[in-house]
Amino acid sequence: MAERLPRDKQAERRRTLTEFLRQEAANKGFDLCRITAPDAIPEAPARLRQFLEAGRHGTMEWMAETEARRADPRVLWADVRSIVLFGMNYGPESDPRALQAQTDKAAISVYARNRDYHDLIKGRLKEVATRFAARAGEDVKVFVDTAPVMEKPLAAAAGLGWQGKHTNLVSREFGSWLFLGSLFTTADLSLDEAERDHCGSCRACLDACPTAAFPAPYQIDARRCISYLTIEHKGSIDRALRPAFGNRIYGCDDCLAACPWNKFAREAREIKLQARPDLTAPDIAFFLGLDDAAFRAHFSGSPVKRIGRARFVRNVLIAAGNSGLPEFVPACRSLLADPAPEVRGMAVWALSRLMPPQDFQALAALAKGEEDADVVLEWQAAGE
Structure with missing residues (x-):
């Protein structure tokens, strides 16, 4: 035309x-x-x-x-x-990293709170x-x-x-x-100019990463990124990386939140996403008790629903294991019999961190009937 x-x-x-x-x-x-x-x-x-x-x-x-x-x-x-x-x-509205100090709470990435x-x-x-x-x-x-x-x-x-x-x-x-x-x-439109890089010598985002997922500035290795591991990655998560997750159960905002340019960010308008109150500082204990139906109902319309209940509870168990709170032991122990192997395996890991060694060893008999190879490896590694 x-x-x-x-x-x-x-x-x-x-x-x-x-x-x-x-x-x-x-x-x-x-x-x-x-x-x-x-x-x-x-x-x-x-x-x-x-x-x-x-x-x-x-x-x-x-x-x-x-x-x-x-x-x-x-x-x-x-x-x-x-x-x-x-x-x-x-x-x-505030720095999401502040939630990491509350080890009984779960941290969900800002973008997924509605x-x-x-x-x-x-x-x-x-x-x-x-x-x-x-x-x-x-x-x-x-x-x-x-x-x-x-x-x-x-x-x-x-x-x-x-x-x-x-x-x-x-x-x-x-x-x-x-x-x-x-x-x-297919229309011809007026083009805009590219924006130049304003990062300068700042490396706040790189230093903020809990798992050192940046091999170099402007490069990322998804295999070490908590966002990738909690959302995209199926199955077991590298044991060496789990402690660095803290209470992050879905995504990670650390590199974003550390950016000094955020101080210029405007407040979201009313029409934008507003965080659900029940997802700003949710209880780990509540999430540990979700079966599939409860998970689907709770996260209806949420991006969290897309990863499925098994992967989600796997992530929650890592947060429980990192919490240092014995109060989570009963819920974690009940998940040793979960149908999903990724849940059973992470329950083993969480209990190995929350229970006194002698008490955890008393559970070893439960490993004898385990048929999933990854879960068997979790029992073996936890007993070493």
Whole structure:
């Protein structure tokens, strides 16, 4: 459509459509809306290849399977001409790391303390996209996190912020607390300038990581990241890393919360995600007692529900084992008979840390009927 117009009319159309899009984004509660070109991240393919070759994606096989589409937006959709990046502030009211001192409480990442942000962001993006497509007469596609889109490099190229040393996006206005979404379109839009890196010599985010998941600035090894291990990773978790989890049972905010740029973050508006009171400082004891039905009911509409009850309780047992509180022993002991092997194995580990050695050894007879190899290894390691 635009190609048939004179050059000055094309420029006017770009400006008009861009202004319309930004206004629609603001109307739907997005704090930032910037635009970049599909070829704006030429360094992305090589960086992604290095990340994958080093095995730093852990068990996230889907990253390797979608490598080509992830590295180049034009492979994902050949007709895309402009990529619009949206940012929504989800900054917490206080530093979430303060909860780590309360060992009887469980720490859930800030972004997961209410309903699934994928649903919130995508619903609003679709509304913006529908109105824009009708106005522009162009094709559009929207993506939020789950699609093979490298949103953080694209967001940096569009000027929403820059990728900090913790590899997450940092904004001068909102610090490290931004949800991202993208809109691909066949329309020609006015492009924004990339944001330069403002990290300087600061390494607060790197030093804050409990498990040393950053081999170097701007590099992350997911295999050591608590967010990856508590959410994406199935099965057993490296025994050497468990003590560093503290009471973090779903995700980890430490590197984000440590960023000095957070002091400029604005308070979330009413339309943004507000934390559920029962998820801001929940009791570990309550979570230890959840069966599958109770887990599903409690986390209905929450991103936590996606990891399933077994993986969730596995994480809670690590927090219980790190708490040093004998009051958790009865609940942990009852989970030795749980149907899920990852739960039984972590119950063994938690009890080995909470019970006096002689009392724990008295439980060893329970290991004789165990058939799962990983759980057997937990019994053996705990008895050493």
